[in-house]
Amino acid sequence: MNVRIFMASAVILSGLCLFSGCKPKNMNNAVSADAATKAFVPPGQYDEFYNFVSGGFSGQMAVYGIPSGRLLRVIPVFSVDPEKGYGYAEETKGMLNTSHGIVPWDDLHHPELSQTNGEIDGRWVFGNANNTPRVARIDLTTFRTAEIIELPNSAGNHSSPFATENTEYVVAGTRFSVPADDVNGDIPISTYKENFKGYISFISVGKEDGAMDIAFQLQCPGVNFDLARAGKAKSHGWFFFSCYNTEQANTLLEVNASQRDKDFIMAVNWKKAEEYLAAGKGRKVKTKYAHNKYDENTHTAVSEIREEVTVLDTRELKDICYFIPCPKSPHGCDVDPTGEYIVGSGKLAAVIPVFSFDKLQKAISDQAFDGDFDGIPVVKYEAALYGEVQKPGLGPLHTEFDGLGNAYTSFFVSSEVVKWNIQELKVLDRAPTYYSVGHLCVPGGNTRKPSPKYVIAYNKITKDRYLPTGPELAQSAQLYDISGDKMTLINDFPTIGEPHYAQAAPAELIKNNSVKIFKIDANKHPYVAMGEPAAKVVREGNQVHVYMTSIRSHFAPDNIEGIRVGDEVYFHVTNLEQDWDVPHGFAVKGAQNAELLIMPGETQTLKWIPDRVGIFPMYCTDFCSALHQEMQGYVRVSPAGSNLPIAFSTGGSQPESK
Amino acid sequence: MNSFLFVTALIMMMSCGGEQNPEPKNDSATTSQKGGQEAVVDDESQKDVVKVAVGSPDHTTLVAAIKQAELVASLSNAGPFTVFAPTNAAFDKVDQATLDALMTDEKKMDLQNILEYHVTVSALKAEYFRDGQVLGMVNGDNITVNIVNGKVMLNHTATIIASVPASNGIVHVIDAVLLPPAK
Numbered sequence: 001m002n003v004r005i006f007m008a009s010a011v012i013l014s015g016l017c018l019f020s021g022c023k024p025k026n027m028n029n030a031v032s033a034d035a036a037t038k039a040f041v042p043p044g045q046y047d048e049f050y051n052f053v054s055g056g057f058s059g060q061m062a063v064y065g066i067p068s069g070r071l072l073r074v075i076p077v078f079s080v081d082p083e084k085g086y087g088y089a090e091e092t093k094g095m096l097n098t099s100h101g102i103v104p105w106d107d108l109h110h111p112e113l114s115q116t117n118g119e120i121d122g123r124w125v126f127g128n129a130n131n132t133p134r135v136a137r138i139d140l141t142t143f144r145t146a147e148i149i150e151l152p153n154s155a156g157n158h159s160s161p162f163a164t165e166n167t168e169y170v171v172a173g174t175r176f177s178v179p180a181d182d183v184n185g186d187i188p189i190s191t192y193k194e195n196f197k198g199y200i201s202f203i204s205v206g207k208e209d210g211a212m213d214i215a216f217q218l219q220c221p222g223v224n225f226d227l228a229r230a231g232k233a234k235s236h237g238w239f240f241f242s243c244y245n246t247e248q249a250n251t252l253l254e255v256n257a258s259q260r261d262k263d264f265i266m267a268v269n270w271k272k273a274e275e276y277l278a279a280g281k282g283r284k285v286k287t288k289y290a291h292n293k294y295d296e297n298t299h300t301a302v303s304e305i306r307e308e309v310t311v312l313d314t315r316e317l318k319d320i321c322y323f324i325p326c327p328k329s330p331h332g333c334d335v336d337p338t339g340e341y342i343v344g345s346g347k348l349a350a351v352i353p354v355f356s357f358d359k360l361q362k363a364i365s366d367q368a369f370d371g372d373f374d375g376i377p378v379v380k381y382e383a384a385l386y387g388e389v390q391k392p393g394l395g396p397l398h399t400e401f402d403g404l405g406n407a408y409t410s411f412f413v414s415s416e417v418v419k420w421n422i423q424e425l426k427v428l429d430r431a432p433t434y435y436s437v438g439h440l441c442v443p444g445g446n447t448r449k450p451s452p453k454y455v456i457a458y459n460k461i462t463k464d465r466y467l468p469t470g471p472e473l474a475q476s477a478q479l480y481d482i483s484g485d486k487m488t489l490i491n492d493f494p495t496i497g498e499p500h501y502a503q504a505a506p507a508e509l510i511k512n513n514s515v516k517i518f519k520i521d522a523n524k525h526p527y528v529a530m531g532e533p534a535a536k537v538v539r540e541g542n543q544v545h546v547y548m549t550s551i552r553s554h555f556a557p558d559n560i561e562g563i564r565v566g567d568e569v570y571f572h573v574t575n576l577e578q579d580w581d582v583p584h585g586f587a588v589k590g591a592q593n594a595e596l597l598i599m600p601g602e603t604q605t606l607k608w609i610p611d612r613v614g615i616f617p618m619y620c621t622d623f624c625s626a627l628h629q630e631m632q633g634y635v636r637v638s639p640a641g642s643n644l645p646i647a648f649s650t651g652g653s654q655p656e657s658k
Numbered sequence: 659m660n661s662f663l664f665v666t667a668l669i670m671m672m673s674c675g676g677e678q679n680p681e682p683k684n685d686s687a688t689t690s691q692k693g694g695q696e697a698v699v700d701d702e703s704q705k706d707v708v709k710v711a712v713g714s715p716d717h718t719t720l721v722a723a724i725k726q727a728e729l730v731a732s733l734s735n736a737g738p739f740t741v742f743a744p745t746n747a748a749f750d751k752v753d754q755a756t757l758d759a760l761m762t763d764e765k766k767m768d769l770q771n772i773l774e775y776h777v778t779v780s781a782l783k784a785e786y787f788r789d790g791q792v793l794g795m796v797n798g799d800n801i802t803v804n805i806v807n808g809k810v811m812l813n814h815t816a817t818i819i820a821s822v823p824a825s826n827g828i829v830h831v832i833d834a835v836l837l838p839p840a841k
Binding site for chain 2: 252350
């Protein structure tokens with residue numbers, strides 16, 4: 001290949017500069033002049049919204065205040081977090097248990113707030129683990145992960161966890177189709193078309209306690225499921241899933257999954273599926289999946305392996321699934337607040353198709369089908385189509401709604417947010433993002449009742465937006481005021497991991513329910529020390545259990561002797577404080593596992609195996625009080641065969657005089 | 659090297675001089691300064707597809723057209739893109755009056771349509787192409803690949819004469835302009 005003509009030179013570089021223009025000195029492109037007054041939350045005042053932002057590859061979920069963009073908390077969900085001890089303390093390890101054992105790092109893409117009557121109710125936020133498929137429920141009274149359920153027959157849980165309008169279910173559609181868990185998977189990859197199936201899990205959510213269970217799975221043709229939204233209002237009872245790779249390629253999807261002009265949105269009548277389930281039409285599939293629940297009384301995760309799931313075969317059980325053709329690898333699949341319009345966003349498409357729920361229903365009753373795909377009827381495109389937005393931008397991805405008849409769609413390739421009117425299919429406004437936007441969030445923008453004040457863009461590429469920090473840069477979010485006709489950029493803030501998707505809820509729905517302390521009287525941890533007199537050290541063979549307490553500004557006990565090299569020492573530390581925002585930490589020298597962080601009223605456990613003889617200091621790691629630096633103690637470690645008995649004390653023995 | 663830096667710096671200063679003072683008369687809430695990824699100052703990374711085209715003396719017409727069609731920011735994105743880049747000689751084969759008309763603001767949509775017909779989202783090396791392969795282009799229309807005597811042709815019209823990898827995709831230099839199918 002002749003590349004000589006492309007050789008770089010000074011002429012080229014200078015030409016480039018002239019050509020592209022230079023970055024304006026202030027770098028504040030398209031920023032609203034009154035941005036400061038709109039986005040500024042004065043010190044001591046609260047933000048208007050909680051923004052739950054996925055951490056993407058970090059596996060966690062971050063909570064920001066909107067409009068300030070201030071980071072309020074990182075909630076550990078699918079990855080260990082040394083800041084909170086999550087996955088390190090013995091009590092939380094079980095939360096990360098799977099049928100494969102403990103998975104310390106996963107990939108969280110989509111937060112989903114629970115809903116009642118199609119509106120955010122502020123009780124829970126769900127999140128998906130992509131890699132080892134799971135769904136987590138986070139309790140918004142504690143901002144902690146309360147429950148995680150693994151998904152059998154699945155791989156790459158991307159189309160998840162989207163909720164129905166009363167949180168009857170959250171769903172989980174597999175990105176990778178795979179052979180079912182109960183059939184032989186030792187088969188050539190090239191037999192994809194015959195042997196690979198796509199599974200969609202309907203996870204029921206307890207009305208009162210939020211407890212999750214896989215009610216049933218749908219076995220669907222082998223494609224990639226990407227995203228989903230529940231029907232709402234008139235379309236409640238239906239669910240819509242975007243599908244790509246309907247080419248059923250198993251290699252180089254970059255080329256091979258872009259061949260067809262249209263892929264599908266799969267419409268699922270889940271009420272019909274419930275009927276089949278009740279009629280006993282499901283197949284019991286033997287499998288293994290973990291269900292982990294954090295018991296707030298024992299402050300301990302309980303992990304169990306479940307062994308059966310019910311699968312409904314959508315090819316045999318008619319009227320559950322229908323495919324709607326949708327241009328070019330649809331990504332977003334979003335239902336407007338009325339439940340009538342379903343917006344598909346083909347990431348390689350030049351139009352945004354808007355489908356009509358009413359037309360879809362008519363098309364189904366008229367059997368306006370173009371044959372079938374793997375046994376699932378394919379509805380005629382025109383029969384379900386309300387209309388197309390022509391030339392909206394390049395690379396449409398995701399749509400949120402303002403409840404005023406308008407939609408906001410993100411465009412990755414052209415790096416912009418486009419506001420358009422749904423009924424008129426007309427573009428109303430465009431705003432650039434910096435750079436390469438993925439998902440958008442309007443608070444409540446996926447529900448029946450959005451708060452049409454802001455749209456937040458979550459960007460994949462940062463480059464020069466902030467002070468540089470080497471090759472690894474924080475990704476970013478940009479906040480636009482949408483209260484007027486035009487979108488105006490008013491704030492910009494860095495995020496943790498990849499801010500893949502986010503939802504936001506009015507602060508009023510959540511803030512008054514926030515737990516301040518755990519009641520010590522309700523602590524049912526098996527190794528709790530209910531007060532300093534209960535502090536003790538107990539040897540059981542080579543295991544030593546330290547029932548330890550912490551209160552400003554000492555541990556009990558703080559002198560421990562009789563520990564031997566090779567012992568398994570468990571420090572069960574109970575924080576006796578009953579005072580908001582007074583956690584204690586715990587660390588012991590040479591601990592290869594971790595430290596602890598213990599909230600008021602809570603008990604957490606550190607396992608430590610001393611590897612040598614000597615004196616080992618321990619201390620409080622979370623600045624707790626004026627005498628935090630005095631909060632310390634010692635452990636004496638004797639040789640393996642030592643006869644020194646266990647001894648412990650707090651304040652009993654004074655320093656020897658000589 | 660010193661003189662090179664000096665010349666570059668001088669030109670940068672000249673070209674940026676006018677932009678240092680914000681427009682004082684702008685009353686609207688929003689300023690409309692342009693500045694997407696194309697404006698990121700980065701001489702360390704591999705060149706993107708736009709910079710590759712800008713760096714080619716044989717693609718000045720294409721570059722002018724990309725600029726007129728306001729596609730610079732999009733093509734500076736992460737992509738990945740395959741860009742079929744007609745040479746100046748290829749554009750010379752197009753009727754000059756038609757070309758001039760396309761470069762007017764009134765015909766901007768048509769120009770965008772034509773240029774977007776030269777881009778697909780996916781980085782396709784020449785060896786990935788197969789005879790009869792259909793490529794979905796950014797404008798929504800398709801291109802058919804033909805392999806003729808070992809050379810890659812598009813729509814039996816344009817031949818790939820060189821291929822240049824870029825940071826965000828690949829540029830295939832072609833010897834004719836591709837026109838989207840009439841609607």
